[in-house]
Amino acid sequence: MTVVAGVLEELEAVARPPACERAVSDLVILAMILSVPNVSDACFGIAVSPANLVVAVVRSFDVNLLNPMYQARSLKAAVEFFWIGGQKLQKDQESDDENFPGFPNMDLVNWGHNILWSLNQHEHLKKPLVVWDIISALSDFKKSEPNYVEQMLLKWLILNLGFEWGPSLGIILQQVYGCLSNLTSRQLHLINLISRHVVLSEAKLTNTNGESDKEEPKLWVKLLEMSEKELRERLNCCSFLATINGCNGNWQAVGLAQMRQWVANNDCKDYVKLLASEVQKIEKRCVAEEECSYCSASVVFQDTEEVAYCQADKCRKDGVTQKHKLERCAVSMTVCPLTPSWFCVSCNRWVSNLAPENLFTLLRSAFGTA
Numbered sequence: 001m002t003v004v005a006g007v008l009e010e011l012e013a014v015a016r017p018p019a020c021e022r023a024v025s026d027l028v029i030l031a032m033i034l035s036v037p038n039v040s041d042a043c044f045g046i047a048v049s050p051a052n053l054v055v056a057v058v059r060s061f062d063v064n065l066l067n068p069m070y071q072a073r074s075l076k077a078a079v080e081f082f083w084i085g086g087q088k089l090q091k092d093q094e095s096d097d098e099n100f101p102g103f104p105n106m107d108l109v110n111w112g113h114n115i116l117w118s119l120n121q122h123e124h125l126k127k128p129l130v131v132w133d134i135i136s137a138l139s140d141f142k143k144s145e146p147n148y149v150e151q152m153l154l155k156w157l158i159l160n161l162g163f164e165w166g167p168s169l170g171i172i173l174q175q176v177y178g179c180l181s182n183l184t185s186r187q188l189h190l191i192n193l194i195s196r197h198v199v200l201s202e203a204k205l206t207n208t209n210g211e212s213d214k215e216e217p218k219l220w221v222k223l224l225e226m227s228e229k230e231l232r233e234r235l236n237c238c239s240f241l242a243t244i245n246g247c248n249g250n251w252q253a254v255g256l257a258q259m260r261q262w263v264a265n266n267d268c269k270d271y272v273k274l275l276a277s278e279v280q281k282i283e284k285r286c287v288a289e290e291e292c293s294y295c296s297a298s299v300v301f302q303d304t305e306e307v308a309y310c311q312a313d314k315c316r317k318d319g320v321t322q323k324h325k326l327e328r329c330a331v332s333m334t335v336c337p338l339t340p341s342w343f344c345v346s347c348n349r350w351v352s353n354l355a356p357e358n359l360f361t362l363l364r365s366a367f368g369t370a
Contacts, residue, residue, distance in 0.1 A: 044077060049133035051118035053085035085114045085137055108145070111137070112152050119156055122186055125361050129186065131193060138198045153194060160187060173219045180230045181269075185362040188227050193346060195224040231359075232305075233272050235331065236263060238356045240275035243282060254353045255332030256283050261301045262333060290335045294324045305333045306349065331355045 044058040057080045066072040086107040118134055121127060142149045154172050158165060161179050166172040180188065199220045239253035256279055263276040290299040292310035299310050308326045327336045330349035341352045 050128070050130040051115070051121075051133045053083065053114065053118065053133045053137055055082045055084050056080070057082065083137070085111045087114070108141075108148055111141070112148075112155070115152060116156055116159070119190060120159075122190065123184065125186075129189060129360075131190065135193065135197050138194065139201060142198060142201075149198065153199070157191075170219055173223055176223065177226055180226055183230075185231065185234060185360055188231050189360075191227045192224060192231075195220055195227070196346065200224065229266070232262070233268055234362055235355060235359055237272060237275055238359050238362075239332075240279045242356065243279050244275070251354070251356050255329070255334040258301050258305070258328075258333035262305055292324050293326065293335065293338050297324075299326060299335055301333070304328075306330075308335055329353050 042060050042062075044060065046058070047056045048054070049056070058077055059080065060077050061071075061075050063072060066075060088106075088110045115134060115137065122129060122131070138149050138152075150169065154165075154169070157163075157176050158172065161176065161182060163172065163175050166175070183191075199217065236259045239256060239259055242251070242253050243256060260276045260280060263272055289301075290308075291297070292299055292312065295310060295312050297310040297312040299308050302308065305328055308328055309323045310326065312323050327341070327350040328334065329336050329341075329352040330344070330347070331351055332353040334353070336350050336352040341350050343350055
């Protein structure tokens with residue numbers, strides 16, 4: 001009992017803030033208690049973030065605390081953000097050690113449960129794919145607890161794929177690589193977002209395919225590459241099927257020749273190759289050659305689907321051939337026109353043609369098996 005009491009005293013001492021901090025905290029609490037009747041007058045509104053991890057409060061300033069000459073004229077209201085993801089929301093949660101082994105901190109366990117719950121809520125197709133609060137929370141945790149973030153993401157993948165917890169990151173991700181076709185399109189989009197903005201956020205990616213110019217976690221880079229390749233195959237299949245069935249609705253497939261060329265250049269699944277061959281029988285006149293937006297020179301589809309170079313024969317004074325670098329649409333893989341185009345700040349790609357809506361609602365094994 002003496003040993004236990006000593007440990008408890010040490011933990012209490014560590015958790016107890018310094019005297020100055022306690023004094024400030026007591027004053028803040030006292031001020032809050034005294035101002036409770038006026039809270040509703042000072043608060044203009046309150047809102048919860050999409051993942052229920054942050055509360056935003058819009059409140060006015062206490063004019064008695066502002067400088068009447070400078071601050072009072074410009075400061076009218078403020079928005080404060082309060083993280084609430086560490087709250088325990090469910091009483092029947094699973095064992096903490098079973099979910100997050102090695103992290104006895106109850107706040108981290110609650111954060112893990114709440115983030116996993118929020119990620120799973122995006123399976124509802126009517127829920128907008130807005131995950132800025134999840135990205136912000138994971139990014140902050142990554143600075144102090146990188147293993148915790150990695151373990152949380154692996155837990156999410158394992159739960160959705162039905163795997164068991166593996167002894168190492170490599171073994172778990174090797175299983176995930178072969179089962180990406182069993183994930184929904186929304187889950188693949190979440191993998192891409194989290195991989196780029198959390199796991200690989202500090203890596204300087206040399207291109208949009210995820211290749212790094214430094215020694216980065218190669219396993220996560222490979223996961224990003226394979227996830228984006230899976231989405232590309234699904235996008236091509238949506239375009240191929242819309243052309244074969246002749247039921248495009250308000251959406252029309254663009255870039256069929258480029259898509260067929262991409263399938264021919266990459267190791268795609270058998271059903272993707274089959275659909276590409278069927279489209280070739282219907283659209284025999286489609287060619288992958290395009291024209292430059294600047295000089296009207298021909299543009300040939302090459303190995304990369306991100307950029308293109310025209311085949312201009314004009315020469316500079318130094319004798320070097322001048323070729324224009326052109327951006328390709330991330331959806332159709334055709335050369336983007338000068339206007340209009342949209343730039344995605346998430347993946348650093350350009351888009352001039354919108355993707356079909358059914359791409360974002362595809363469930364597991366929508367077209368076939370690998």
